[in-house]
Amino acid sequence: MTKLETKGIVKFFKHDSHNLMALGGVDLEVEDGDFVCLVGPSGCGKSTFLRIIAGLEKPDEGEVIFDGKPVTTTGPERIMVFQEGALFPWLKVQDNVEFGLKMAGIPKEKRSQISKRYLDMMQLTKFADSFTFQLSTGMKQRVAIARALVMDPDVLLMDEPFAALDAQTRDLLLVEMQLIWEKTKKTILFVTHNVAEAAVLGTKVAVFSNRPSKIKKQIPVNFKRPRLAEDENLTGLQQEILAELRPEVKKSQ
Amino acid sequence: MTKLETKGIVKFFKHDSHNLMALGGVDLEVEDGDFVCLVGPSGCGKSTFLRIIAGLEKPDEGEVIFDGKPVTTTGPERIMVFQEGALFPWLKVQDNVEFGLKMAGIPKEKRSQISKRYLDMMQLTKFADSFTFQLSTGMKQRVAIARALVMDPDVLLMDEPFAALDAQTRDLLLVEMQLIWEKTKKTILFVTHNVAEAAVLGTKVAVFSNRPSKIKKQIPVNFKRPRLAEDENLTGLQQEILAELRPEVKKSQ
Amino acid sequence: MNKITLAKKIAFYIILVILWQTISMSDIWPNNIFPSPYEVGEDLAYMASDGSLFFGIGTTILRLIVGLAIAIAGGIVLGVLMARIETINQTIGSLVLGLQSIPSIAWVPLAILWFGLTDTGIIFVTAIGAMFAVTINTYTGIKNIDPHYVEAARNMGAKGTQLITSVLLPAAFPYMISGFKQGWAFAWRGVIGAELLFSFLGLGFLLNVGRQLNDVSQVIAIMLVIMLIGMAVDGFIFKKIENKVMSRWGLR
Amino acid sequence: MNKITLAKKIAFYIILVILWQTISMSDIWPNNIFPSPYEVGEDLAYMASDGSLFFGIGTTILRLIVGLAIAIAGGIVLGVLMARIETINQTIGSLVLGLQSIPSIAWVPLAILWFGLTDTGIIFVTAIGAMFAVTINTYTGIKNIDPHYVEAARNMGAKGTQLITSVLLPAAFPYMISGFKQGWAFAWRGVIGAELLFSFLGLGFLLNVGRQLNDVSQVIAIMLVIMLIGMAVDGFIFKKIENKVMSRWGLR
Amino acid sequence: NNNTETNGGVLRIAYFPNIGHAIPVVGIEMGMFASDLANSTVIEPKMFDSGPQVIESLFAKSIDLGYVGPGPAINGFLKSENHNVVILSGAASGGASFIVHPNSVINSVDDFEGKRIAAPQIGNSQDISLRNYLSENQLKPYEKGGSVIILNIPNPDIYTLFAKGDLDAAWVPEPWATILVQDLNGKRLFFEEELWPEGKFASVLLIGRQEYITENPEIVTKFLESHQQTANWINENPKETRIIFNEFMQKTMGQSLSDSVIDEALANLEITTDSNESSIITFAKRADSLDYLGREGYSLDGIFFDIASNESFEENNKQ
């Protein structure tokens, strides 16, 4: 069943002297429960694409169709996890996680009940009362994911959530991410510039072309889970993705 | 010939309630023209060690011996390239590169003659008049290296200079770094947390133990150059380094 | 503060007072122009013993608090409006920048005309001198909020007033504090200046009396009091708030 | 600024003036308390035509420039000393925080005593009100320099004065600018306040004359001039410097 | 309660802690005002230190009556809406002098060129007199292209600058004139009254808001009687006046003047309720020639409030 579809998304940006066409008609179909990894050269418009789906930015042409209906604004069924986490430093961890619930007017008790579940899932219970600066980068990323999951969205939009992590922490989260996906059966769009990451996580890897970007190729991934980053079976797949990516990166330089 | 030697370097840091012993007696001998890569768990004291050699920090015990004489202050023969680059944002690229020469009182013409050579070597000539914010991360790192090389130091101390770079830029600089080293015949101490990087660059890889740190093992690397990150010959070496490293990282967690 | 620092500090102030006493005892300046610290101390003690000092301090502080409270409340509202509604920013905003550069003392003549020689007049001068600093800092603070915060909040369903109180104001708070601090500095200057010109109770009035009577030692005594109160507010109230916010933001 | 913004701005000010005229023509306040914009304009024109306005502006600006220059130079030196020498910071530093909280108007009585009714006295008041803001911001700026800059510079052989002029001051410059800005705000307040109390030429003097003669429309006219000059300095000089520094630092 | 609206039961009076204001000081300190008005009105004294401030407060309706010099009185009348500020009575005559610094050589007006001469605020009576005196002697102030430097500064600052030797001379009211002579060895070149016909000119006046006056004829009538009686008492009891004045200074300002200063200052002025109308008209002419009265010309019609011919007072008198 098609959960989310984008049709001919075009996006221009004004730069000083000219108009930059960032997205040049992006068509993508995402099934319910898909885990789609998006890769592409730096600056090709991956973040912009996610932001358009989230409703944080308006496309110049094309439309985003969710459950068969076009959407144009933000909505609690499409929640984004930002690359920098964008946790609120003035709130404690638990209050960060409960933020969306509070905005929705859910009473305090109910809120803490829900947040407890996700803090648990993310192994953050001990840090519920900490401020965000007291967390390591990996822990912050987990809070950001918990904050998104709490909203119980149909679609989770993740923009390079692991880019700032060191290798050890990233390996850990790669495993956790797969578990979460299996547990919650969410539909996930996951942007990364790390090919190995895409191969480990995705049910499908979509490669963006250089600007004006389209989706150049979609590669299905069918290995059994949990997959590990070191997994030698994935090497071939990584090479395949890289082969698609390399000429685009060249063009972009 | 021994260029640089450290003998039983011990360093304590005051934390709120207790004294933390970061370095627990580090002994290292570096030959003239060596390219020593230092790896170790996060927080084990690699940066501290480099800073002590540079004379930016005083050890609590032990001494640094350079060309047979103990040194305790900064000197133009031991120049550090900082992880963040630490370029001066108020100076243009060329002025950044010439900074040390200016401090030494070398006249303007002579300065620009010298800096031109290194800007050239780093393929930065076109950007001599740019400000640092106008450079990409990779270019900034190259300016930092040029700024250090201009001082014509005997020993170059590099603290994770490539950590903030994306994969493509890093691969490029890995090759360049080897060329520079071959051209200039400098003695280099290079800190990294990336095992592949260490294997590609070093003539020797020194593995730090967890705090209080010592040098646990030194592994010589004898493959022919230029080596590439993808080089399958290096896989075995990487595994060897990782095997030494893994228990230390575990201890540190 | 460790013992050596404290000792240094005490020594410094003792030397300062001794130096002062020496200069005043030498005949460089006549005593009525350059009084000795002893005379100043005597004046302070006298004003303290007859209660006029504390009454003056109390009056000034009360006016300051009311004026500053008005300035902060008004400044925040105006700042938020300017940051959220571009038309307000383009029109009233440009005026605010101008009003901000009118020294609060320049408002005194108008304040007397409009409010008479009343507390209201002094509070008006105090508030108007401080309000625009708060406004500008609130505005800048909101404009400088990491857009990711706002987007994340909108994405999670925050809207309207909720967005302002739950996200914009707390996110802009570090900036706003420096607005409050600047506001306090202007308010403090404003209240003393107004009292001096209105000559209507308070520390500024006592300063003016000293001046009217050519009593330099009273003038210096009141200046010391003004200085000590200023130091106390800066050092206790603002330092505390700043430290708290900074540490919560992980900046310290 | 695009055309729509400009049009909005102009419309806003026109409406403001019309509103003002309407209120003054209605009988809410008597005319001597709330003069019409027409009267204020007439007063301005009159003062402009007999040259007293421009002479006043010139005098004030000259004093401001001298006072501010002294404040900036002195503030930088003091700030650097405090940042580099811990003993100075612990002793004089604690005093600076106190002196900073004395409203510059409070210095007027002493300035008259010490310097008489001279430009020097007014410049003293102007400079002393601004200097400590520059000092504190220079100090904070130097203390907040990324230590890597200093270490890199030392590593490349920078020492002593070279280190201060080539690294510390340029690195602290973004902070120092906000010190200059704050210093200017205090100096502007100080010079007008001093002129008002000294009543010795300048814009503050003209304000005082308006006040002494109970001429509200002259008071408002001078306030408008003060406001316009303040806006010009903020909008042209400081905005320009800030933009330049910000863009060089890559912040904009 | 110090709000802007008139309150029938309260009379708010402005005055300065100054020897020329002996009538209100004594009237209030001795309780004369209070006892004369006892059953109808509470007296609320308000102390000021400059005339323009009193006028501003009258405009803002935060006071009802006030004691000021002729300069501010004329200004107040002309600038007020419907000439609301009017003169009710005189309070003192004379009492200003021209004092020369001991180190300065000024023996007559011929020596004024290039000298620094101080007078209180712009528009104040001494300021008007000084500037007029200069122009009568074909001298111009510095800012008008002449050579005499006029410094308009508050009296205490004149004292300070005089002490420092920054001034050559000062045109000041009592008690400052006497203080400069006694404390700082100043030389009294002339008394201002020497320049006036019959040696008299109004120096302190009782003014008020016409609105208040016509609404409260009873209170005002009684107050004026009390004002007159206090003046008489002062003239009969100069010694007691000195003691009361000094106690008052000690109480309100924390300091007192020496007996000899007060005695001499009191002797140099005349406490009288005569408002000397011709001197006020002269003051206005002089102020106008100095551009102090606006650009549209002026008229003093109605500045002297005439109780005898006012309707509300006529009724009051009949009752």
Ligand SMILES: Nc1ncnc2c1ncn2[C@@H]1O[C@H](COP(=O)(O)OP(=O)(O)OP(=O)(O)O)[C@@H](O)[C@H]1O
């Ligand atoms: N607000 C904006 N104003 C102007 N141009 C923009 C804006 N946002 C994005 N762009 C431009 O659009 C293009 C796509 O940006 P986007 O951030 O979506 O790239 P990306 O694929 O996420 O890159 P990266 O992998 O580096 O994060 C870039 O060339 C960028 O310069």
Ligand SMILES: Nc1ncnc2c1ncn2[C@@H]1O[C@H](COP(=O)(O)OP(=O)(O)OP(=O)(O)O)[C@@H](O)[C@H]1O
């Ligand atoms: N100035 C300091 N004050 C207190 N403790 C310090 C200080 N500098 C370093 N340390 C401590 O010393 C230890 C070593 O720090 P160092 O920065 O040398 O580690 P590192 O090996 O470079 O780590 P990384 O790989 O994360 O850069 C750490 O535990 C750190 O907390």
Ligand SMILES: [Mg+2]
């Ligand atoms: Mg992106």
Ligand SMILES: [Mg+2]
């Ligand atoms: Mg390190």
